[in-house]
Amino acid sequence: MTRAGLAAARSGTTQLAEIIPQVNDEQWELPSACDGWRVIDVVAHLAALASEAVDPPPPDPSLPKNRERYHDLRVDQRRGWSHAEVLDEWRRSTPRQLDLLEAEQEPPSADEPVEVAGLGTYPRHLLANTMAFNVFCHLYNDMLAPDGPLPFRLPEPTDDLVAPAVDFMLAGLPQMQGPELTATVGRPLVLELTGPGATTVTIHPATAPDGQLTVAPGTDDATTRIHSTALDFIAGATTRKPWRDHCSITGDAAAATPFLDFLNII
Incomplete structure (x- = not known):
């Protein structure tokens, strides 16, 4: 639990x-x-x-x-x-x-x-x-x-305080914005968060026309990676701060940018 x-x-x-x-x-x-x-x-x-x-x-x-x-x-x-x-x-x-x-x-x-x-x-x-x-x-x-x-x-926020907040965000990510956010992910994206609340997950595209994104632990075989501290991810993914100010992308930036532009966890 x-x-x-x-x-x-x-x-x-x-x-x-x-x-x-x-x-x-x-x-x-x-x-x-x-x-x-x-x-x-x-x-x-x-x-x-x-x-x-x-x-x-x-x-x-x-x-x-x-x-x-x-x-x-x-x-x-x-x-x-x-x-x-x-x-x-x-x-x-x-x-x-x-x-x-x-x-x-x-x-x-x-x-x-x-x-x-x-x-x-x-x-x-x-x-x-x-x-x-x-x-x-x-x-x-x-x-x-x-x-x-x-x-x-x-x-300063500790892992015990930050990680549960990030866990909720990742659980909500496939659901909150529905097909509009789903449409922005055409290939797997690795999300690599560091600092308090650190985690690495892969965001997989939906496998069916009416399906949702899937967030799975680890890196899988994805070559496009989004790097951020967990604290900055909380601020950016809730649109409190522009994600470009704190995120970096390695690999195909064009594959990750639409997703980050649209992401808005409530």
């Missing part, structure tokens, strides 16, 4: 809980590095995710199908809240979310497929990695300097 994902989710949550008391009212209102969201809106987003995890709302066909627009909607619903109200929701719902994720590491439910609207289908135990990814991305990339506005420091 993905107990590493659960541990990372708990660690990231603890780090955010340590930052929150240091933020003053003016800083909560600063624009974060997440386009259109203030710093307090980032916490509102995490609070909304936690609340929906522990108390799922009934299906509503009128809600946006696009996951990013859905997140914007949930944040917009909280824009009239005070800072204290947003933080109270996060503090109230997050421990319950973590407890739920811990229970989902146990069989028989751990391997049950769960559809995450707009993002694909995952084994239930991998939802812990989803939370680890969300907290890490927003805290390190959107809230804290140098990319975010908050002048506070945390320890």
Whole structure:
């Protein structure tokens, strides 16, 4: 099971809980590095995710199908809240979310497929990695300097914190953007990530017209390679930073460029 994902989710949550008391009212209102969201809106987003995890709302066909627009909607619903109200929701719902994720590491439910609207289908135990990814991305990339506005420091990210986030990204990669991303991969591409969260996988083209990309461990026989640190991959593959600023390609660059241009992990 993905107990590493659960541990990372708990660690990231603890780090955010340590930052929150240091933020003053003016800083909560600063624009974060997440386009259109203030710093307090980032916490509102995490609070909304936690609340929906522990108390799922009934299906509503009128809600946006696009996951990013859905997140914007949930944040917009909280824009009239005070800072204290947003933080109270996060503090109230997050421990319950973590407890739920811990229970989902146990069989028989751990391997049950769960559809995450707009993002694909995952084994239930991998939802812990989803939370680890969300907290890490927003805290390190959107809230804290140098990319975010908050002048506070945390320890340099470790493998234990980064690897579970990368694992979720690689699980979501074949699913989130559907046939549009699939169409950009005509031959195997090796993705070689270094530093904390290091891994090497091969992205294989779909083998059927309606199939998905496949992400497999190792290098296979692919000659085109994408090189990046795992931390830069998180920033680039979520479109927080231009991938050209941190990725290098060896082999046939024309085979990898369309894939990197289109990649957008949510």
